[in-house]
Amino acid sequence: MIFLIISLILTFLLTAFVSGNNMSAAVGTLIGSRIIGKNAGLSIGAAGFISGLLLEGDLLKDASSLLPDSYIYVTYAFLISFLIFIIANIIRAPLSLTMALAGTSIGISLKISYKIDSSLIDKMILFWIAAPVISIIISYISERVFFRGPKREVWRTASLIKVLLIISSFFTAFTLGSNTLGFIAVIEGFNFITLAIMIISIITGSFFLSAGVIKRVGQEMYLMRYSNALVSLLVSSFLVEAATFFSVPLSNTQTLTSSVFGVGISYKYKAIYIKPFIIIVMTWIIAPLLGLILGYIA
Helix, strand or coil, X not given: CHHHHHHHHHXXXXXXXHHHHHHHHHHHHHHHCCCCCHHHHHHHHHHHHXXXXXXXXHHHHHHHHHCCCCHHHHHHHHHHHHHHHHHHXXXXXXXXXXXHHHHHHHHHHHHCCCCCCHHHHHHHHHHHHHHHHHHHHHHHHHHHHHCCCXXXXXXXXXXXXXXXXXXXXXXXXXXXXXXXXXXXXXXXXXXXXXXXXXXXXHHHHHHHCCCCCXXXXXXXXXXXXXXXXXXXXXXXXXHHHHHHHCXXXXXXXXXXXXXXXXXXXXXXXXXXXXXXXXXHHHHHHHHHHHHHHHHHHC
């Protein structure tokens, strides 16, 4: 019973920090460019998180097989992932909780000789490697093909892109809710109590823990225009949505960062801040490996 209570507390904390930390990826452009107000933007993000969790979160049920169905192991996995996540935030590296939790779960399962479906791990590795590459390529091509050249109806085009940005921001939040938050939910147990706690946590994290990171993605890696942000959000979201339907946990941070980078390199004379991108790439490698090691020795 005690491990159930602890795991629910950790579920609340993980969900709150994930919601707050990823709010910038979903609605940072909307709020930073003042397309809509801060509260409206946060509401869109929170609504997307909750909708994705409720409607598609259980699609990650196959991923729950990475860990034995025991609150003891769930508690250890959540605790280790939470500590990794906190450390990453201290050094201001947008770490993927998805990859940390997956690595930790595998590490714990290896330690106790729990048999994991090898095909699931194969799919995870394939998506983790292919998704960033696909994000960069599609974003690069899309930006050069669809958003270059003379614009005859500038204001109409800008207005349309703003509307599409609002829709794509909601969709980005939706895919994070279905994948990352869905992964947490299926590990804990996809039931009424878990979902109720996570919904409260999403609202808490979205409105009280997002202020410090709300503009980070767009400002530090690449100064995006509306079209840049739209391409990045759409490419990232569709890849994460595809992973969700294959029951593969995939990081929104990973795909969005790659999309932003792809958009950035489509400009011959536009400066891109490489250091933040390199730091983030390092966290993609470190997060699952660190989780695997700590999960194994815990």
